[in-house]
Amino acid sequence: MKVLKVSGWTIAAFVLPCLFLYVCLVFAPIIVSVYNGMLDWNGIGQSKFVGLANFEKMFTNDSLFWPAVGRTFLLAGFSMLIQLPVALFVAILISRFVRRTGFLVSSYFLPVILSVAVIGQLWKTIYNPAPMGGMINQILINLGLDSWTHSWLTEPKIAIYAIIVVALWQYLGYHILIQFTGIQNIPADIYEAAKIDGASGFKADRYITLPLIVPIFKISVVLSFIGSLQSFDLIMVMTGGGPANATNVLASYMYNMSFLSMKYGYGSAIASFLVVVCLAATVVINLLFNRLDKRFS
Amino acid sequence: MKFLNRKMLLSAMAGVLAVSLAACGSSGNNKNDTSSPAASPNASESPKASQSGGSNEKVTITFQNIYPDPTDPKYNMLRKIVAQYEADHPNVKIELDSLNTDQQKLKLKTQAASKEVPDITIVNPAAQMKPFVDADLFAPLNEMVEKNGLKGTFQEGILDYYSFDGNLYALPDGNNIALIYYNKKMFEEAGAKVPTTFEELVDTVKQLKSKGMTPIAIGEKDSWTGSFLFMNVLLRTNGGPGFLQDVLDGKKTFEDPAFVEAVDAFQNLVQAGAFQEGATSFDYNAGENLFKTGKAAMYFMGSWATGGIETSTVGENGEVGVFKFPTVGGKGNPDEFMLAPGSAFAVSKNSKHLEETLDFLNYFMLNYPKEAFAVKGAVGVAQNIDEDFKAAGYSDMAMEVLGMFKDVKGGDLAFDNTMNPGTAQVHLSSIQNLFVAKKDSAEVGKEHQKGYEENKE
Numbered sequence: 001m002k003v004l005k006v007s008g009w010t011i012a013a014f015v016l017p018c019l020f021l022y023v024c025l026v027f028a029p030i031i032v033s034v035y036n037g038m039l040d041w042n043g044i045g046q047s048k049f050v051g052l053a054n055f056e057k058m059f060t061n062d063s064l065f066w067p068a069v070g071r072t073f074l075l076a077g078f079s080m081l082i083q084l085p086v087a088l089f090v091a092i093l094i095s096r097f098v099r100r101t102g103f104l105v106s107s108y109f110l111p112v113i114l115s116v117a118v119i120g121q122l123w124k125t126i127y128n129p130a131p132m133g134g135m136i137n138q139i140l141i142n143l144g145l146d147s148w149t150h151s152w153l154t155e156p157k158i159a160i161y162a163i164i165v166v167a168l169w170q171y172l173g174y175h176i177l178i179q180f181t182g183i184q185n186i187p188a189d190i191y192e193a194a195k196i197d198g199a200s201g202f203k204a205d206r207y208i209t210l211p212l213i214v215p216i217f218k219i220s221v222v223l224s225f226i227g228s229l230q231s232f233d234l235i236m237v238m239t240g241g242g243p244a245n246a247t248n249v250l251a252s253y254m255y256n257m258s259f260l261s262m263k264y265g266y267g268s269a270i271a272s273f274l275v276v277v278c279l280a281a282t283v284v285i286n287l288l289f290n291r292l293d294k295r296f297s
Numbered sequence: 298m299k300f301l302n303r304k305m306l307l308s309a310m311a312g313v314l315a316v317s318l319a320a321c322g323s324s325g326n327n328k329n330d331t332s333s334p335a336a337s338p339n340a341s342e343s344p345k346a347s348q349s350g351g352s353n354e355k356v357t358i359t360f361q362n363i364y365p366d367p368t369d370p371k372y373n374m375l376r377k378i379v380a381q382y383e384a385d386h387p388n389v390k391i392e393l394d395s396l397n398t399d400q401q402k403l404k405l406k407t408q409a410a411s412k413e414v415p416d417i418t419i420v421n422p423a424a425q426m427k428p429f430v431d432a433d434l435f436a437p438l439n440e441m442v443e444k445n446g447l448k449g450t451f452q453e454g455i456l457d458y459y460s461f462d463g464n465l466y467a468l469p470d471g472n473n474i475a476l477i478y479y480n481k482k483m484f485e486e487a488g489a490k491v492p493t494t495f496e497e498l499v500d501t502v503k504q505l506k507s508k509g510m511t512p513i514a515i516g517e518k519d520s521w522t523g524s525f526l527f528m529n530v531l532l533r534t535n536g537g538p539g540f541l542q543d544v545l546d547g548k549k550t551f552e553d554p555a556f557v558e559a560v561d562a563f564q565n566l567v568q569a570g571a572f573q574e575g576a577t578s579f580d581y582n583a584g585e586n587l588f589k590t591g592k593a594a595m596y597f598m599g600s601w602a603t604g605g606i607e608t609s610t611v612g613e614n615g616e617v618g619v620f621k622f623p624t625v626g627g628k629g630n631p632d633e634f635m636l637a638p639g640s641a642f643a644v645s646k647n648s649k650h651l652e653e654t655l656d657f658l659n660y661f662m663l664n665y666p667k668e669a670f671a672v673k674g675a676v677g678v679a680q681n682i683d684e685d686f687k688a689a690g691y692s693d694m695a696m697e698v699l700g701m702f703k704d705v706k707g708g709d710l711a712f713d714n715t716m717n718p719g720t721a722q723v724h725l726s727s728i729q730n731l732f733v734a735k736k737d738s739a740e741v742g743k744e745h746q747k748g749y750e751e752n753k754e
Contacts, residue, residue, distance in 0.1 A: 043409070127578075154733055156734060239518070242578075
């Protein structure tokens with residue numbers, strides 16, 4: 001404190017407002033949802049305290065809950081395993097081969113700033129059956145691949161993958177931007193030194209770029225993982241969780257339960273579960289990356 | 298200097314603290330019934346002002362409604378009545394919050410959770426509005442409806458769907474029946490006849506399909522649309538109305554043969570390729586537009602769609618006819634309809650300007666039938682209209698629909714108007730599933746029964 005040469009009051013003045021807001025906007029609602037999760041409540045009328053009954057039902061006796069969890073992790077898994085590596089690869093290519101990077105990076109970034117409603121409608125049209133002008137199906141037909149055509153958003157087994165593709169496409173540019181910036185920040189003299197030692201091209205990437213990008217990559221991983229867990233808007237716009245719950249993820253299931261089935265208490269229980277999963281995921285990812293960091297440093 | 302700084306800091310902090318506490322307060326919300334938007338500082342003055350009725354106090358009334366579509370005659374009609382009222386009452390401003398049906402339902406539920414219901418909002422009859430009434434959110438309209446003879450304008454019995462324990466809580470914008478609209482030109486091209494039984498309907502579907510036409514348009518992303526059609530099948534296989542009521546009374550279960558037969562029949566229709574490809578991703582408007590633009594040959598919907606269809610491309614060409622939902626397996630009576638007492642206007646009990654709001658709604662409902670008639674939106678209005686529809690230029694199609702109203706010999710309400718929301722959701726997604734997968738009909742019955750028992754109160 002003394003070192004900073006400011007009074008405790010000043011520090012408090014700067015920290016407290018934010019802390020208050022944080023407590024009010026983050027912690028209070030979480031605690032309220034956990035409490036609401038213990039209610040049998042339709043959201044507008046009288047409520048009844050039922051303890052952990054909602055959680056018990058959710059974990060043991062709800063045929064829609066675990067599939068929704070599964071789909072949520074499916075989405076997260078795809079963005080980990082496909083989206084981020086692709087983003088990293090593209091970022092490396094751009095920084096290596098492109099002189100004026102602004103245009104390319106902006107184009108990749110464009111979908112991120114479009115509203116999800118626009119993207120949802122756009123892709124709905126692309127996925128439409130051929131008679132309704134669906135692009136993918138028309139291309140398939142023109143290529144003579146009639147048997148490959150699908151009603152992409154309404155076949156229960158395919159619909160969730162169709163949505164995943166859109167989600168990955170939309171945020172690809174976001175992760176390219178993050179990782180591209182990370183690569184740009186690696187000092188050029190390291191590469192020069194490596195060149196003298198005989199490591200250039202992709203060898204330099206393997207031994208310099210990859211290890212040095214780890215901290216930035218971690219941010220990407222956390223953002224994309226948490227983002228996938230919370231994915232909601234795109235699903236609401238494109239399918240509303242349907243057909244018959246086939247594309248429900250945790251967040252959309254929570255919403256449908258709270259507001260369509262009017263089981264606000266039960267919905268809050270799902271919300272609490274979602275919070276716990278997000279926190280756990282963040283901790284696990286941090287642990288993993290701390291280990292990675294150590295290994296490289 | 299130092300002292301001054303400290304004092305400034307302190308007062309700044311106090312301000313920040315107050316702001317954050319206020320934020321806490323409003324996010325804590327809902328459980329205590331005393332907290333309501335009406336508890337604002339000027340609450341003590343406003344009753345005085347509103348007692349004098351047409352005072353000069355500036356009043357803003359929020360009017361949540363479900364007429365967002367500018368091509369729907371009701372859209373302009375609503376704005377016209379509002380403009381008239383505002384001209385007569387310069388101190389009143391009516392703020393419209395126009396949403397489509399599903400959005401409005403969700404928004405209202407969210408608002409209700411924080412007890413911030415708009416001054417006027419839209420609710421659906423019977424089971425769907427019960428939770429709101431139980432939560433004591435609406436003002437009784439018993440007195441208001443007596444003013445200016447408003448009550449007498451409504452059709453007999455219609456207000457019962459909106460009354461609980463002797464109190465009336467909402468005024469309906471319509472009283473509709475379900476029927477099938479069909480495109481005469483497309484039927485002619487395909488050489489199809491108007492079906493008189495469900496089995497013929499399935500054949501007609503196949504015939505239209507073989508000519509490369511979409512037989513029936515539906516907006517099944519909004520899953521009530523499919524349920525509405527399914528319930529009409531059930532109304533037939535059950536040999537008459539009252540199936541759901543029997544289930545509620547414990548006299549029948551969803552595993553009853555009538556229900557299973559209805560699922561079978563419905564699946565036959567789906568499997569015959571009756572609906573457009575990808576039906577479950579079409580919302581209500583997108584589905585209806587297929588019919589309105591002549592891309593589908595039939596459309597099953599409540600008679601509220603008449604106005605919109607009449608003014609659409611196919612309607613203006615006089616290509617649209619209507620028929621009653623046919624018998625299924627020889628059972629049922631086509632004169633029994635799916636009844637749809639319309640969405641209704643309710644007034645928030647906590648409205649800051651309750652008096653003005655009631656006065657406006659009274660004015661609105663008195664003018665509603667006349668204005669609806671003028672914009673050709675009067676088919677299926679819940680109020681009596683003693684006008685000559687034919688002379689006013691209503692189309693043959695509209696006249697046919699009006700004729701059908703005279704044949705009505707009872708019927709059923711939609712599923713979600715009869716059962717509680719939890720059961721309704723199980724039903725809606727179960728029926729939606731039939732559009733994308735073939736199921737064992739007995740299983741569907743079991744699924745319903747399980748959902749019903751789990752959600753029983």
